[in-house]
Amino acid sequence: MREDVEVDEEPKCFARWDWEEQLPSPHELTPLSQALITPDLALAFGIPSSSSAPTTGADPAPDDVLRRPHSDDLNGGRGEEEPARTLKRPRLVWTPQLHKRFVDAVAHLGIKNAVPKTIMQLMGVDGLTRENVASHLQKYRIYLNRMQVQGLNPSPPSSAPQPFLGRMPVAALQHHQHNTAPLQQQQQQHQYYHQTHLGHFPGSGPGFLTRNMQPPPATHRTMGLVPGMGSAPVPPRSTAGAYVNTSEWSGRGDGGARRKELTLFPTGDD
DNA sequence: CGTGTAATAT
DNA sequence: AATATTACAC
Numbered sequence: 362m363r364e365d366v367e368v369d370e371e372p373k374c375f376a377r378w379d380w381e382e383q384l385p386s387p388h389e390l391t392p393l394s395q396a397l398i399t400p401d402l403a404l405a406f407g408i409p410s411s412s413s414a415p416t417t418g419a420d421p422a423p424d425d426v427l428r429r430p431h432s433d434d435l436n437g438g439r440g441e442e443e444p445a446r447t448l449k450r451p452r453l454v455w456t457p458q459l460h461k462r463f464v465d466a467v468a469h470l471g472i473k474n475a476v477p478k479t480i481m482q483l484m485g486v487d488g489l490t491r492e493n494v495a496s497h498l499q500k501y502r503i504y505l506n507r508m509q510v511q512g513l514n515p516s517p518p519s520s521a522p523q524p525f526l527g528r529m530p531v532a533a534l535q536h537h538q539h540n541t542a543p544l545q546q547q548q549q550q551h552q553y554y555h556q557t558h559l560g561h562f563p564g565s566g567p568g569f570l571t572r573n574m575q576p577p578p579a580t581h582r583t584m585g586l587v588p589g590m591g592s593a594p595v596p597p598r599s600t601a602g603a604y605v606n607t608s609e610w611s612g613r614g615d616g617g618a619r620r621k622e623l624t625l626f627p628t629g630d631d
Numbered sequence: 632c633g634t635g636t637a638a639t640a641t
Numbered sequence: 642a643a644t645a646t647t648a649c650a651c
Contacts, residue, residue, distance in 0.1 A: 452641090454644090476633075476634065476635095477633080478634090492645070495633095495634080497644080499636075499637095500643085
């Protein structure tokens, strides 16, 4: 009597995420998304507060970057193209830069006020969902607790504190420290994506950076940096770009479980 | 409806 | 292993 337990295979309906096609009109989305942040705070973080884009005519047509070059049909020109709107996004890769922004946001909000939605808004990284932040926040809290307990615990045996993301030099246990960073301004949300099947890069040992290193050389523009300007102020915040990468978890004995990952690039000063 | 937490899934 | 997803309580 053995019931064959059917493991629901994940439908091959990924390969695209409509978040680049169906959304990013900053003024189109629900206005309540940005109402929870005080303009002061938003300004400090360089978040585009509402639809004010008085950028001195720097980006008249932001949509072109968002459009998907139809030339990416590695499919051969057939098959899946309208798999409904139930597409799964690739897993988010929490790069140190992205995590930095997360920690910054949490630190500036104060642990008490740091809730997923607000954190997400403060981070100002588009493509980032509330679930992403919530999941990360959960892990982050566990990490903070570990550190607290560890400090109060006489655990003598050389037990090195387990890092959060490889290294986590940032302590955000303190409450709101008002830090008004002299940010200049921001620009529109420019998403740069690049689909690739790079597998993994060589030359990396065990560690979280095994798979999220620098993006392929094709993905390092539209970072909002002023071209060769010594007086270039702070690079505009919000989103710099994103790319998709296929990586694997356990490369040995597991059969190579590969999945798509989404790596977002916040413009980091770090 | 949004959040916190634990359990579970991929 | 790192994230996602779910279930449930609040």
